[in-house]
Amino acid sequence: MTRLSNDTLPHLPKTIATPDYDRTKVTVGIVHLGIGAFHRAHQAVFTDEVLARDPSWGICGVSLRSADTRDALEPQDGLYTLKVQDGGGETLRIIGSVVETLVAPEDPQAVLARMADPATRIVSLTVTEKGYCHNPATGMLDDNHPDVLHDLQNPGDPRSAIGFIVEALARRQEAGVAAFTLLSCDNLPSNGHVLKRVVSRFAELRDPQLAAFVAGVACPSTMIDRIVPATTDADRNVIAGALGVGDAWPVVTEPFRQWVIEDHFPLGRPAWEAAGAVFVPEVSVFETMKLRLLNGSHSTLAYLGYLAGAETVAEAMALPGMQPLIEGLMREEVSPTLPQLTGFDLVAYRLALIARFKNPALRHRTWQIAMDGSQKLPQRLLGTIRDRIRAGASYDRLVLGVAAWMYYARGLDEAGQAIDVRDPLARRIAAMTQGLDDPGEIVAAFLGLEDVFADDLGRDAGFRGALIGVLSRLLATGSAAELAGWQTPSP
Ligand code: CS2
16 A cells, blocks of 8 residues: 655645645754654654744654664654544544654664754653663662663663763763753653753763763753553554555544643753643642652553453443542542642543543553553652651552552463563562462562662551552452442542
């Protein structure tokens, strides 16, 4: 089938929006590390909407692992379809802001050259939590991470995002080129600070002069939000039918999108505010709110939902007891821990989240969200639990997600079938829980994971007791029965 490309773009059905700028004039100003579906449904879309104002902000998308995205997009001149859908309908639009795609393991020098090029003024990242090579409980670089060790030994031939960033900065320092702005777009609290901390530590381990240069790099924090399920072949087929040409990797998402950014870009930035991004002096309150309400609920839905047999988030929301549980979790246990957000309607935000989770048009798999729990739980659920413990308040609902993660991460579902657990700690967890069936022993083994629980929560007797209580019930009667007990909304 003929593919979407610069040549076929003018012949698409007129109902499909296409870039409103001359793509031949677009040059690279942003290198994005981790060009997955999320980036292509979020930052690349905001950028697409403002390229007509200044075409020097095109995106070079870099994959740090597989060649799949490059293989799909290169024959399409970087073009792809964005499908936005909810129960009310759908729209299709072609995004043109990605003008180059590179695959780091194939050609690390091309990536470094792009990052070191003076025209590159922003390096942004969606490399997921584990891409920061940090200890999730403390946010500090894990000096013994295999990729960190590799990149320290081979600085000119890096593997990790951190290694690429620091080597590119070293080349800029050497050439007398100002540092780019580093923009983390991952779901981490104060993501700019986390990134600054890990790159600074890595530079220190390399060379003090380089560390001094890295210390001056701007790392604004951001809060990013859009639900983007993995694209399926069914999506590809439907979209090709509507386009009349093939698109090897469209992205499918919801109407909602939000981007809150700290405005600290010494070498300039696209006018993202014209596309609806909000610039604020300090982003951490928004991030805490989003991570605890949206992502904390998401992980809870994913583990309990998966165990109860729900394939998607919308199906999990329909399980008897789930919606009142999630509403109560957000209202009773998370909201009281949130910092003051003057002028922000928290109640409307929570209601909108429930509607987004129930979006019947998105097939967002519980298994997808369940990935990398060891890296996600600290900022999604455990920080909230810490705050509740400190306030002497209950956390009966918050503990459910943590216990369900423990059940899930052991790698066996309720029917005794293997679960395909994707997590950097998966092997360690499988080894430490092998042969254990006593809830107390299982919980004790998990709480020993200091990278996740640190040394405070791991030793909290109340927390341990609560986990054992829930895990015993999950093991005895299963997730659906546990959820059913939450059917009546709390007063
Ligand atoms: C999800 C997020 O996969 C996950 O862990 O919780 O990707 C979530 O969909 C986004 O953060 C929404 O902005």
